[in-house]
Amino acid sequence: MKAPSFAYAKPRTLAEAFELIERPGAKILAGGQSLIPTLNMRLSAPELLVDITGLAGLSNIEAKNGAVRIGALCTHAMVERSPEVREHLPLLAEAMPHIAHPAIRNRGTLGGSLALADPAAELPACAVALDAVLIIASRKGERRVRAVEFFKGLFETDLKQGEILVGAEFPKAEKSAFVELTRRHGDYAIVGLAAVTKQRERRISLFGFADRPVLIRPGSLEEAKGSLPKPAADLYHSSATKLHLAKVLLERAWNRL
Amino acid sequence: MEQTLTTTMTVNGSQVTRAIPARQHLVDFLREELGLTGSHIGCEHGVCGACTIRVNGEVVRGCLMLAVQANGCRVDTIEGLSDSKELERLQKAFHEKNALQCGFCTPGMLMAAQDLVRARKKATREEIRAHISGNYCRCTGYQAIVDAIDEVING
Ligand SMILES: Cc1cc2nc3c(=O)[nH]c(=O)nc-3n(C[C@H](O)[C@H](O)[C@H](O)COP(=O)(O)OP(=O)(O)OC[C@H]3O[C@@H](n4cnc5c(N)ncnc54)[C@H](O)[C@@H]3O)c2cc1C
Ligand code: FES
Ligand code: FES
Numbered sequence: 001m002k003a004p005s006f007a008y009a010k011p012r013t014l015a016e017a018f019e020l021i022e023r024p025g026a027k028i029l030a031g032g033q034s035l036i037p038t039l040n041m042r043l044s045a046p047e048l049l050v051d052i053t054g055l056a057g058l059s060n061i062e063a064k065n066g067a068v069r070i071g072a073l074c075t076h077a078m079v080e081r082s083p084e085v086r087e088h089l090p091l092l093a094e095a096m097p098h099i100a101h102p103a104i105r106n107r108g109t110l111g112g113s114l115a116l117a118d119p120a121a122e123l124p125a126c127a128v129a130l131d132a133v134l135i136i137a138s139r140k141g142e143r144r145v146r147a148v149e150f151f152k153g154l155f156e157t158d159l160k161q162g163e164i165l166v167g168a169e170f171p172k173a174e175k176s177a178f179v180e181l182t183r184r185h186g187d188y189a190i191v192g193l194a195a196v197t198k199q200r201e202r203r204i205s206l207f208g209f210a211d212r213p214v215l216i217r218p219g220s221l222e223e224a225k226g227s228l229p230k231p232a233a234d235l236y237h238s239s240a241t242k243l244h245l246a247k248v249l250l251e252r253a254w255n256r257l
Numbered sequence: 258m259e260q261t262l263t264t265t266m267t268v269n270g271s272q273v274t275r276a277i278p279a280r281q282h283l284v285d286f287l288r289e290e291l292g293l294t295g296s297h298i299g300c301e302h303g304v305c306g307a308c309t310i311r312v313n314g315e316v317v318r319g320c321l322m323l324a325v326q327a328n329g330c331r332v333d334t335i336e337g338l339s340d341s342k343e344l345e346r347l348q349k350a351f352h353e354k355n356a357l358q359c360g361f362c363t364p365g366m367l368m369a370a371q372d373l374v375r376a377r378k379k380a381t382r383e384e385i386r387a388h389i390s391g392n393y394c395r396c397t398g399y400q401a402i403v404d405a406i407d408e409v410i411n412g
Contacts, residue, residue, distance in 0.1 A: 001301060007260045008279035008325055036282070036321045037302035049279070051326060077315070101391025102372060104303060106315040107322065185390040 003039035010051040014164070018139040020050045022162045028052055031075065033100070033108035034116050058111070058166055063088055067169045072111025077102070079110060091130060091176035091196055095122045098178075101186045111165045114150070117157045117212065120188040120234075122180070124151055125207035128215050129194040132170045138163040151212040173198055177253040180208070181245055191231070191242050193249045197257045204253075206246055208234070221254045264328045268293070269337030277324045284308040284319035286327075287334060295335035295364045299393070306392030309365035310334050316372045335364035344371055350405035358396035366392050370406045380410050 011017040020026060025047030029035055038044040052058075058073040063084045070079060079085055080096035099105055099113070099122050113123040114134065127134070127147035134150050136143050136159065147168075150158045159165060173196040180192030189208035196203050204224065206214045209231045218224035231242035261276040268291060275290060282301070287293040287310070299305035301320045308319035311333040338344045344367055350356070357363045366389060373380060373388045380388075385406050386399070394402060 002285075003280040003282070005259045005278070005280050008262060008323065032321055032323070032326070033303060033318070036323070039280070040282070040301045040320065049323075053326075097387070100303075101306070102388060103306065103309055103316040103318050103369065103391055104321070107317050185387050 001040055001042055003036070004042055004045045006039075006046050007048045008051065009048065010054045012054055012056075014055060014137060014166075015139075017050060017052055017055060017164060018162065020048065021164065022139075023048055026050055028115075028164065030073065030112035030115075031108040033104050034112060034118070052164065061085065063172075067171045069167055069169045070110050071167045072109060072114075072165050074110050076100070076105035076108050076110070076113070080105060088172040088174075089130070089170050091173060091178055091194055092123075092126055092170065094176070094178040095126050095194060098122055098180055098182070098186070098189075098192075104186075110168065114168065115157060115159055115165050117151050117153075117155050118188065119154060119211050119213075119232075120192075120208040122178075122189070122192065122194070122207065125192065125194040125205040125213040126178075127168060127170070128213040129176075129196050129203050129205035130170045130173055131198075131203065132168045134165060135167045135169065136163050137166045142166070147213075148215060154211040156212075171198075175257060177256040179249050179252050181249065190234075190237055191245045191249060193246070193253055195253055195257055202257050204250070204257075206231075206249075209242060209246060221250060224250050224254070262325045262328070264325050266327045266329070267331045269333055269340070279323065279325055281324045282320050283310070283312075283322045283324045283327055283332070286324035287319065287332070293334050293336050295339075297361055297364060299361070304391075304393070305362075306365045306369060306389075307362055309368040309392065311338075311368065316368055335368060338368070338371065346409050347371060347374065347405065350408045351402070354401045354405040354408065356397060356401040356405040362392060362394040362396075366394065366402060370402075370409075373406065374409055377410060380407075382407060385410070 027046035029049040029051045058071040060071045061082045062069045086093045132147045134145050175197040177195045180189040191208045194205045225247050233239045260279045264277045265274040297307035299307035303321045310319045
């Protein structure tokens with residue numbers, strides 16, 4: 001199908017962008033890899049698309065003070081190739097190839113994926129496991145929100161009209177495991193798991209499981225399996241299937257943590 | 258009133274400037290405005306890969322990019338890569354290995370395959386499959402496509 005008609009603007013500065021996104025019916029366009037499908041299917045009908053990909057300074061990856069800061073406009077492919085990410089955030093490096101396919105990773109962005117908050121997406125779950133801090137800017141200034149508080153529900157986040165996610169800080173974590181089950185490479189997960197060990201504590205975040213990433217911090221594998229809440233069924237998999245598969249993933253990941 | 262934006266891009270080496278409606282995606286522009294019908298339209302929501310093209314040297318879904326977003330970009334399509342002979346070896350291998358039947362997926366498949374050929378000196382069959390995982394073929398069952406790409410990369 002074809003998209004409904006809308007206006008388009010590509011601001012050069014954050015100040016210009018704030019003015020545009022405050023207009024009624026305005027929507028932020030980043031990589032477009034989730035938004036444009038919904039436009040083409042006419043599931044969404046914004047009046048104005050504000051293309052933020054021309055904003056400077058939002059596509060850097062920088063390691064400092066025990067964390068790696070990744071700009072919102074970094075594409076999945078940039079994160080996948082980044083030596084800083086490979087060295088300090090092996091969890092993200094391992095997760096990236098699971099996100100869609102190369103042509104989509106060349107355009108889809110970190111900010112877009114976090115802002116969309118798809119419950120089966122890899123990056124929100126990684127952000128929760130790593131205890132990332134999301135950096136949000138608006139005309140009023142900047143605020144910082146921990147990932148666990150940012151994801152509020154199905155495609156729902158703490159972002160408000162007039163705000164732009166400008167980046168995220170991921171605390172370094174050398175020990176981690178990432179596993180997911182899909183019907184076909186690159187699909188959204190049936191169930192997946194992103195986990196890190198920090199100061200001997202295991203932080204395990206499940207996706208494709210509930211309306212948002214589910215974080216557990218178990219002391220043992222048995223405790224992990226016992227502490228899983230009842231998962232939400234999807235079109236193809238019942239709640240019982242998902243629970244079983246999540247336990248399988250826990251077993252696969254546990255010895256790496 | 259529909260908004261149009263004056264947009265300039267370099268398509269297969271030639272510069273074109275047009276007033277483009279904001280909502281038109283890049284493959285519709287290439288097909289309808291420029292008559293470059295080699296890039297196909299299957300699903301228009303990013304799933305099938307029939308629309309795969311190159312923008313600034315990287316493969317993208319042409320249906321998931323607005324044509325106005327290509328302002329200032331270099332766009333290369335199957336026509337351009339065929340004419341420059343960049344795809345010669347892959348095209349020959351696809352032909353010899355019977356890697357196409359109806360041919361609908363083939364332009365996108367070649368664009369995705371060439372992306373791997375350019376990047377790698379060697380690739381396992383698994384890696385080849387992962388790289389073309391975003392391109393659907395309704396006819397061949399993929400085996401022959403992987404054979405063809407395998408031959409070009411690994412000899
Ligand atoms: C076939 C297909 C398969 C896919 N498979 C996967 C997969 O397996 N896993 C996965 O995680 N993703 C998958 N994706 C989605 C892909 O990862 C997207 O890139 C990502 O979800 C959104 O990023 P984007 O930059 O394209 O955002 P856009 O599509 O541009 O925007 C998405 C939403 O976020 C908002 N937004 C974007 N950037 C910001 C910002 N900086 N601040 C505030 N709001 C913002 C937009 O307004 C919009 O509502 C798939 C996509 C396709 C087409
Ligand atoms: S038409 Fe673009 S991916 Fe199917
Ligand atoms: S040859 Fe027919 S779809 Fe691939």
